[in-house]
Every structure is written in structure tokens, then in C-alpha cells.
Amino acid sequence: MKLIIQIPCFNEAAQLPQTLADLPREVEGFDVVEWLVIDDGSTDETIAVARQLGVHHLVRLTNNKGLAAGFQAGIDTALKLGADVIVNTDADNQYYGADIAKLVRPILDGRADMVIGDREVSGIEHFSPLKKTLQKLGSWVVRQASSTSVPDTTSGFRAYNREAAIQIMVVSRFTYTLETIIQAGKLLVAIDHVAIRTNPQTRESRLFPSMGAYVRRNAVSIFRIYAQYEPLRVFWSLALLVGLVVASCSGPAATGGATDSIAPSGSPTASASVASAPSGSPTASASVGSPAVSHPSPGATPSASAAQGDFTGGTATASLTLPGGTVGYTGGSCEHGPGNDWVAVNIGQPNGPEYFGLTAGRSPYGASDVRTASGGGTLKGDAVLITYRHAGSAFVLDHDSASVFLFVDTSGGTFTGHLADGTNVSGTFRC
Secondary structure, three states: OEEEEEEEEOOOOOOHHHHHHOOOOOOOOOOEEEEEEEEEOOOOOHHHHHHHOOOOEEEEEOOOOOHHHHHHHHHHHHHHOOOOEEEEOOOOOOEOHHHHHHHHHHHHOOOOOEEEEEOOHHHOOOOOHHHHHHHHHHHHHHHHHHOOOOOOOOOOOEEEEHHHHHOOOOOOOOOOHHHHHHHHHHOOOOEEEEEOOEOOOOOOOOOOOOHHHHHHHHHHHHHHHHHHHOHHHHHHHHHHHHHHHHHHHHOOOOOOOOOOOOOOOOOOOOOOOOOOOOOOOOEEEEEEOOOOOOOOOOOOOOOHHHHOOOEOOOOEEEEEEEOOEEEEEEEEEEEEOHHHOEEEEEEEOOOOOEEEEEEEEOOOOOOOOOOOOOOOOOOOOOEEEEEEEOOOOOOOOOOOOOOEEEEEEOOOOEEEEEEOOOOEEEEEEEO
């Protein structure tokens, strides 16, 4: 079995030697232990220090994208490298490296798919009373939202088996800790926690500029991910609240009325880091991501159907080929950029029985969560593919648990690639 320990870094050249010195080279239960450093656009010598200290794998993001993006890039790369278990730790040496053996034990014993290290924040000396209170309150909220029992939800010291890691789809730009626990709880991933030790503080946290910003951004993240998995509960609650407010403001003279309910919308999304595309013709490297919803060209007036998310009745066609056969999609919209430098294809209704959506290239409204290619280099374009079909069809691309890596030819109208498990996938689109 292979264990990969990943360390997201941003300007950690001074801290990295101490962090790596604390990590194990061997862990009981694993034949191979490898280290992976994700450099999130550092401007110091982080990469050079990592190479000098014998790090096995390096991923460099071309600019600083935030901790969540670095975490996701590391997970995607570790999966490509064949990791059976992935451990994430922080570059500031906050966590005690020897406790990695303790962290992975529930996974090796078959009791958990995901394990969170519990720092037991009440005993951390450098945490202020306010921070300890907010940590406990935030963890309680996340436990309610995720239906889990994790006591320290903001801990970044955690382990995933391969099946749990494949399902991760972080969309936050700031932090992954709370979002991934809520996702895991809603996807019924088996979660456990173990008490772990921490090292003395080496520097102040750089993740958020202030305590207020930390609370605000995490609150938004909790609400967004909870609404994704419990849309009816969230939007019906909002509709009821709006109705009560309207009723209370109508006054005693009102004879009656009705309030509008807010219907849930959207579909599950997945995210994965992008592999670099070859130079030459207009191509784009892709990951499963948000539905590729078409927008009107700049200056144009959106049609009624586009405003409703209905992409039927047009001339665009597409096909998706998996080992089991080919599925066809007809009658949708298609837009091209100048010189075919981007394309947006939408067929069907995103909330209907079937849908095909593809954006490729740097369109004015392209993918919002596509990341720079792992391993350095320049990404030639952004691309997102979502396609599904219900009602008994055998051809369903499960974007809850599968990542897809594609090269898209925006001028030739073809795409080809593979799923995370190696399954080949290809297709065509015509405008």
C-alpha cells in the first residue's frame, strides 16, 4: 500500500525544513511512504528547499490561489500517483508528525474512510479564550450541518482513503476543512477522529486577516455547502421566512395573499485539478466542475429560455462515448469565441431528465473553479464538462464520485480523456 503525505505551502522556505524533519519516512501498514509539496505560487525558495530536502513530488501553482485550491491540487495529484491513503498536514509544523501512524490506523483497520485529528483545542496554550470559544461553536455548527461527531472540524491534520478522496470537490477559495466534512457527512462517508498532539506555535496564521473575516467566510462556506445538499430544507425555510415577513408587514387591513416559494436549483458538482494541455491548436485541459451554463454574448439580450436555464430547441448536437456505448444529445445552444479560442455548448435542461454542458477555452464566463495545471507549465484554456441522463439509461457520468481529465479541441469539436479510474471517455460536439 502507498501513503502520500501532502503539504500545501505558501512562502514556507524558512519553516519547511522543520516540518519535513518531523514527518515519518516509514509508517506501519504501508509499503511506500512518499511526500508531496504543493507550492501555492510562493515567491521565496519553497520549491528549492523542498527539492533539497528530498521531497518525492512537487506541484507548483503559477500564482497564489489559496489554501483550498492547494489542498485540492494535492488530492488530485496524489490520486494520479496511485495513493491508497492520503494524509494532509500544514507547512507550519503545527501538527506532531509522529501522530500520522495514529491518524491512519482507523483506515487501516477498516473502521473509517476519513479521519480528522482532534487537537483538543481547550488545552492549546496559544489559543485565546475567544478563539477557543469560536472554535467550539463553529465545530458544533458543522456537526449539526454534517450529521457527524467530529469535535475539531477546523483541524487540517486528516487522512483519507482513496474512495473518500475521489469524492472531494472543494469549491471554496479560502479553506477546505469545514466544507469537506459537510460533504463527507452528506455522502455517508465513514468519518472518525483521533486525539493528536500539536507543536509549539512558530508563527501567526496567515489564512485570514482577522477573527471577524474568519468567522464571516466560514459562515458563508457552511451555508453554501449545506444548501447544496439540503436545497429543499434551505429554500423552503427561506420562503417561509419571506412569507412571514411579508405577512407581518401587510398590516391589519390586508385581506389575504400568497407568498412566493423559492424553488431549489442546481446540481451536484465536482472539482479536480487540471492537467496541462499541449501547445499548438486551440485546446483546453478539463476537470469535472460546475454545470457549463451558457450566457449571452457581451452586449446581447438574454433570451427567455436562457434565463430559465432551458437549452432546448437549438441546433447544437453532442455525443458522449464510454466503454458501454455512446449517448447522443440534440437540440441545444452553441457559442464560439473569435478564432475558436473558446466554445460553450448547452443541450437540455440542467435540472431536467438529461443535460450536456461543455465550456472550453477562456470564455468571458468560463469555468469558475478550474485550476492551473499540476506540475507547472501554462494552462492553454479552461474547460468544464457535465453530462448526465436519467430514466433508465446506462450511460451516466457520476460527477459526485468521478473526476474526468480531458483535452478539448475547440475548433474540431472533439474531446477525449479518461476518468480517475482509467476509464476512457470521449465525445463530439457540433454547432
